[in-house]
Amino acid sequence: MGQISVGANTAFTSEIVIAQLMRWHVKVPGAVVVGSGDKERASDAIVDVYKKSAALASPTSGAAWAAALIQQLRVGLDAFIEDSDADHSELGRNFNDIAHAPWINESTKPPSVSNPTYGYALDPRLRILSGDDDSFRLAGLDHEP
Numbered sequence: 001m002g003q004i005s006v007g008a009n010t011a012f013t014s015e016i017v018i019a020q021l022m023r024w025h026v027k028v029p030g031a032v033v034v035g036s037g038d039k040e041r042a043s044d045a046i047v048d049v050y051k052k053s054a055a056l057a058s059p060t061s062g063a064a065w066a067a068a069l070i071q072q073l074r075v076g077l078d079a080f081i082e083d084s085d086a087d088h089s090e091l092g093r094n095f096n097d098i099a100h101a102p103w104i105n106e107s108t109k110p111p112s113v114s115n116p117t118y119g120y121a122l123d124p125r126l127r128i129l130s131g132d133d134d135s136f137r138l139a140g141l142d143h144e145p
């Protein structure tokens with residue numbers, strides 16, 4: 001099998017995909033990244049997501065590529081959950097929440113932000129994440145909330 005030499009910052013560029021990858025990595029680090037130091041690389045599951053996405057859309061096709069990544073990341077997560085000996089079903093709910101942000105009510109002006117499931121208030125600067133290609137930007141520390 002040939003090596004794919006693509007950095008995460010160039011392969012996964014939408015806010016939704018980055019947030020979902022980070023959530024998966026926090027819960028099960030070895031499912032997303034394997035190795036350490038200069039031997040660190042994407043897991044086989046993540047490489048598979050990239051390859052399956054590339055079979056659906058060109059990595060240079062903008063919106064089609066972003067949509068393929070979102071779709072195939074979820075397919076990859078579902079396969080991981082199914083194959084896992086541990087219960088990681090909450091990751092599916094987490095992916096849904098990241099993509100659809102049920103705690104943000106955009107029908108109000110300004111949008112209201114709360115989490116009725118857990119009963120806590122959230123930062124009012126939160127917003128629904130973008131699935132658009134190239135929407136992820138890592139802000140400098142002077143721009144963090």
